[in-house]
Amino acid sequence: MLENNSTKKRTFQSWQAAIFITCLTGLFSLFLIGFLSVRYFHYSHTLPGQERRIEEIKSELGAAPGNEALLQEVRELDILTRSIRFQWYGVASRAGYLLLFNLAVMLTAAQWAKKRRERLPAPSSNKKYDEEYDSAAAMSRRTVAGAGIILGGLMAAATFFLNPAVDDYVIEVAEDEPVAKKEFPGPPDREEIGLNWPRFRGPGGLGVSQFENIPREWDVETGDNILWKSPVPLDGQGSPIVWDDKVFLTGGTETEKQVYCYDALDGELLWTGDVPELNVSVSDIELNIDTGFAPATPCTDGRQVYAIFPTGDVAAFDFNGDRQWVVNLGVPDNVYGHASSLVGYGNTVIIQYDNGQADDDQSWLIALDCETGDTVWRTARDVMNSWTTPIIIETQYGDQLITSSEPYLIAYNPQNGEELWRADILSGEIAPSPIYAEGLILAISPYVAMIAVEPSGPGEGDDNREVKWEIDRGIPDITSPLSDGERVYMLGTYGGALSVHYLEDGRPAWQDYIGGDFYASPSLVGDSIYLFCAEGAGYILAAGDEYELLGQYPLGEQVQASPAFAEGRMYVRGEEHLFCIGYSE
Amino acid sequence: MNPMRRTGIILLTALIISLFFCFAAGADTGALRFPPPDFESGYEMPATETPPSASDIYEYLAVIVLAAVLGLGTYFVFTKRKRKYIWGLMIFSLAFFGFWRRGCICPVGATQNITLTIFDQGYAVPVVVIILFLLPLVLSLFWGRIFCGTACPLGAIQDIVLLKPLSVPYWLEVPLRLLGYVYLGMAVLLAVTGAGFIICRYDPFVSFFRFSGSLGALMLGGAFLVVGIFIGRPYCRFLCPYGILLRHLSRISKWKVKISSDECIQCRLCEDSCPFGAIRQPTGEASGEELARRKKMLAVSIVLLPIIVFAGGLGGARISSLLARAHPDVRLADRIYREESGEVAGTTDQSEAFRSTGDQSIESLYELSAEIQATYHQGSRLLGAFLGLVVAASLIRHTVRRRSREYKADPSDCLACGRCFELCPNERLRRQRIKEEEDLRVG
Known part of the structure; x- marks a missing residue:
């Protein structure tokens, strides 16, 4: 009996102690919650006023930039707001951990006390199960039905009292103030395109000038055949393009992206179009310094000029320099920086936006509406990042857009992005763009092979299709190939190795070394080949079965971009200037 | 009560x-934004570093x-x-x-x-x-x-x-x-x-x-x-x-x-032990009158089921444009439309950002919003029908009389x-038996 009493006493004491700890920690928790609430109240009421004042001072400083008193005030306020904020973060963090610990102790003690005080239940007798069960079921039916009615009532009330989203979007225009929508002209026809140089390497992307009256000699010292030479504000590796009397270029730095329009006649810089930074900045992307900030060539359709930059920003300007739209295609994942140039087709601008590895699901072929910049179609590509520019070819099956990226040469319908056929034949980090000559598509795997493939109809190709021929010598890694219809010319980057093969079967014709480094792709003017080396000299060679150098003319500055051609003129982008080479008459 | x-x-x-x-x-959990200082001393802000994602x-x-x-x-x-x-x-x-x-x-x-x-x-x-x-x-x-x-x-x-x-x-x-x-x-x-x-x-x-x-x-x-x-x-x-x-x-x-490891003896000790209301007590025997009433209600509930589902679908469709406002693009289109039509004055951060970036035309935003709302129209109809089905099924469930002679979870x-194990006498006996067997083995 005595033993039982002492056990009871011990139990009572432990229960009492648990309750005491619960109360103590509970009170301390309440204190901490109150303390945090007061601090939060102080913090949330002090800071907004100070931050508003900082904004006011900033706008006042806009009007009076040198006002020392204001500058001093804004600095002091800035430091004060930051110290208050960080102080609050510190207090909240420490008090939060303390509160958590305290609550844990409180709950443990409370559960302990509860456990110690638990008594066995003493249920009443004479329970009527059937009555209880049936009345609970009846009551539940009523409450469920009531809940259903309340739910329906809430739905009905919501439609009356809450503001629904607008879904008709009718824009009313006052009758007395008719707003005439500026009509967007239709795209140019092939003939019109053929008279201009609207994209990288001209019509078709072949590097073949439709004009033969281009000077074969010039002299920058005397100005002989140099019609004009204009400075280019910002650096860029993109090539010039020409439409009628306007020449377009792009340039950029880490913080700026610009499109330039020059007067083709006198070289005057007519306008500079700034492309704003959207949601991607240069710091967000990988970019090799050699790639630069404006490596891609713009394109034009005679209505607008379109430009793309390594941040994935695409912009359109009209010929007066007014920006029409700008969109961002998403953060590119390209080891050297995005450099594929734009291609126009009908009312769309097509972008080969290859990113990441082949299985990363990041590569796309995207067509934007020329007028609005909206995406017209978008086709996923299972290829790795590349630097090539697609070409659009006319075949017996209709127009086909040809892209080359590891591991596939793929043809698409340029009207809707539908894949037509593919060939699993490419490898490496592919920069040279494909060309189309005498019914053959010529694609390059850098240093490894040039492969000639005949285009197929939709669905005819497969991953292991046979190639017409393949050569493995003198393969370039950067410049694109050139064909005169009988031969194909390949220009190596380092040392200027020019390798020539017959187009018919790929057998070698000749090879020679020009000397110098070449980043600009070769061009064909009549029966002459124009080459520009990085050191800043132009070479004119005869197109034919043997090496024949017709002339070598320095430009005085480095050249990395491919030239553009117009009637009697050639436009070459140097490191600092845009040159117009043509006959004075 | x-x-x-x-x-x-x-x-x-x-x-x-x-x-x-x-x-x-707006009980959102978004963190407070804290702008960096506007340095004028030529100090270059360090590039933002994205911490690597946690290892798989x-x-x-x-x-x-x-x-x-x-x-x-x-x-x-x-x-x-x-x-x-x-x-x-x-x-x-x-x-x-x-x-x-x-x-x-x-x-x-x-x-x-x-x-x-x-x-x-x-x-x-x-x-x-x-x-x-x-x-x-x-x-x-x-x-x-x-x-x-x-x-x-x-x-x-x-x-x-x-x-x-x-x-x-x-x-x-x-x-x-x-x-x-x-x-x-x-x-x-x-x-x-x-x-x-x-x-x-x-x-x-x-x-x-x-x-x-x-x-x-x-x-x-x-x-x-x-x-x-x-x-x-x-x-x-x-x-x-x-x-x-x-x-x-x-x-x-x-x-x-x-609840019980053995047959329930209806001691009722576990009756209130579940704080989550999961214990169902024995149902007793229903009177013939009660069974007849339940049969009638069951028939009515089954007839009502498709009607409630259909009404729910209709109600859901009615509130689709309200629910669509949950989508940020719809809210933005809504705001832009109200700004354009002069229904509201001024701009919000979102509408200002939309206008300043210019990467999407207003018309295309409206088109996008209309597409999303069409999806909501279908989705809300299905949601309403689903809730109607839940209500109707719950009514049916509480009309059918189950039979049980013991306390069950x-x-x-x-x-x-x-929690309920601890109060069951059968469970206590089981534990006692286990303990005795263990003691015997140890002994």
């Missing part, structure tokens, strides 16, 4: 009101730990049948899945990720998320809601604050459960349309697990915990969307949690916490 029940009802009403205010106050090994570790907890939980609930083991496992889960893993990713929130994966081909979830989502569901097909009782940190944090459990009358419990279906339906609709993951956004306890969150989020969690002192696991019982899935799968589970509501 029993004063305890009355207190329970008052507390629940308080919870619903506080929930309303917390949601109205932690994700796999979470799966392994979840599988282990569920396995142990099943053993404790079905073999050991001891509350203290289950409690210990629950505390471990609270520490690991709650405070260490910071409540993410959990099977509850994964419901939305899985939904979006099904409907959006451009969205994919890692395989660990699929496993985390499916593992408790598959387990519930065999052993019921082991996950709720042992592994869920959201349930655990409510369980530890439960000090003075008050019973919620069954007639109130049943309609309150409908809230969970509304929440699940909304979460699925918003996930499918890409409007957001509301289960995560309005997770009441994640701000405690992460030691950060807005005042609204903290108040929301606090309200649940304060009410949870008296009402057992209010979030689990009345709102948890994952709990809805588990509830229905557990109903058909192969093995069910039993309803497998759909039983959270496998093990």
Whole structure:
């Protein structure tokens, strides 16, 4: 009996102690919650006023930039707001951990006390199960039905009292103030395109000038055949393009992206179009310094000029320099920086936006509406990042857009992005763009092979299709190939190795070394080949079965971009200037 | 009315009101933005560094730990049948899945990720998320809601604050459960349309697990915990969307949690032991009059079912343009339209950003909004029909009279916490026998 009493006493004491700890920690928790609430109240009421004042001072400083008193005030306020904020973060963090610990102790003690005080239940007798069960079921039916009615009532009330989203979007225009929508002209026809140089390497992307009256000699010292030479504000590796009397270029730095329009006649810089930074900045992307900030060539359709930059920003300007739209295609994942140039087709601008590895699901072929910049179609590509520019070819099956990226040469319908056929034949980090000559598509795997493939109809190709021929010598890694219809010319980057093969079967014709480094792709003017080396000299060679150098003319500055051609003129982008080479008459 | 029940009802009403205010106050968990200083001294701001994502090994570790907890939980609930083991496992889960893993990713929130994966081909979830989502569901097909009782940190944090459990009358419990279906339906609709993951956004306890969150989020969690002192696991019982899935799968589970390890002697000691209202008492014998009435009601309920479903669909379609406002693009289009038509003056941050970037025309934004609203129209109709079906099915369920001669844990509501084991005399006898056998072996 005595033993039982002492056990009871011990139990009572432990229960009492648990309750005491619960109360103590509970009170301390309440204190901490109150303390945090007061601090939060102080913090949330002090800071907004100070931050508003900082904004006011900033706008006042806009009007009076040198006002020392204001500058001093804004600095002091800035430091004060930051110290208050960080102080609050510190207090909240420490008090939060303390509160958590305290609550844990409180709950443990409370559960302990509860456990110690638990008594066995003493249920009443004479329970009527059937009555209880049936009345609970009846009551539940009523409450469920009531809940259903309340739910329906809430739905009905919501439609009356809450503001629904607008879904008709009718824009009313006052009758007395008719707003005439500026009509967007239709795209140019092939003939019109053929008279201009609207994209990288001209019509078709072949590097073949439709004009033969281009000077074969010039002299920058005397100005002989140099019609004009204009400075280019910002650096860029993109090539010039020409439409009628306007020449377009792009340039950029880490913080700026610009499109330039020059007067083709006198070289005057007519306008500079700034492309704003959207949601991607240069710091967000990988970019090799050699790639630069404006490596891609713009394109034009005679209505607008379109430009793309390594941040994935695409912009359109009209010929007066007014920006029409700008969109961002998403953060590119390209080891050297995005450099594929734009291609126009009908009312769309097509972008080969290859990113990441082949299985990363990041590569796309995207067509934007020329007028609005909206995406017209978008086709996923299972290829790795590349630097090539697609070409659009006319075949017996209709127009086909040809892209080359590891591991596939793929043809698409340029009207809707539908894949037509593919060939699993490419490898490496592919920069040279494909060309189309005498019914053959010529694609390059850098240093490894040039492969000639005949285009197929939709669905005819497969991953292991046979190639017409393949050569493995003198393969370039950067410049694109050139064909005169009988031969194909390949220009190596380092040392200027020019390798020539017959187009018919790929057998070698000749090879020679020009000397110098070449980043600009070769061009064909009549029966002459124009080459520009990085050191800043132009070479004119005869197109034919043997090496024949017709002339070598320095430009005085480095050249990395491919030239553009117009009637009697050639436009070459140097490191600092845009040159117009043509006959004075 | 029993004063305890009355207190329970008052507390629940308080919870619903506080929930309303917390949601109205925008209980988002977004962090405060803190702009960098405007330096004029030529100081260059360092480039923002994105920390590398956590190693996949932690994700796999979470799966392994979840599988282990569920396995142990099943053993404790079905073999050991001891509350203290289950409690210990629950505390471990609270520490690991709650405070260490910071409540993410959990099977509850994964419901939305899985939904979006099904409907959006451009969205994919890692395989660990699929496993985390499916593992408790598959387990519930065999052993019921082991996950709720042992592994869920959201349930655990409510369980530890439960000090003075008050019973919620069954007639109130049943309609309150409908809230969970509304929440699940909304979460699925918003996930499918890409409007957001509301289960995560309005997770009441994640701000405690992460030691950060807005005042609204903290108040929301606090309200649940304060009410949870008296009402057992209010979030689990009345709102948890994952709990809805588990509830229905557990109903058909192969093995069910039993209060008594032997035949129930109807001692009634366990009658009020379940703080979650999962214990069903014997039904007694119904009178012929009652059976006849129920038959008639059942016929009416079955006839009403398609009507209620159809009415729900109609109602859902009626509120589709309201629900569509949950989508940010629709809200933006709405705002732009009202600004353009002069209905509102000034701009918001979103409309100003839209206009300044110019990467999308107003017309194309309207088109996008119209497309999204069309999706909402279909989705809201389905949501309304689904809720109608739930109400009608609940009516039918409470019209059919089940027969039971013993106290049972309803497998759909039983959270496998093990509280009822402790009061069952048969269970005590079983433990006594086991102890005696062990003593004999040792002796």
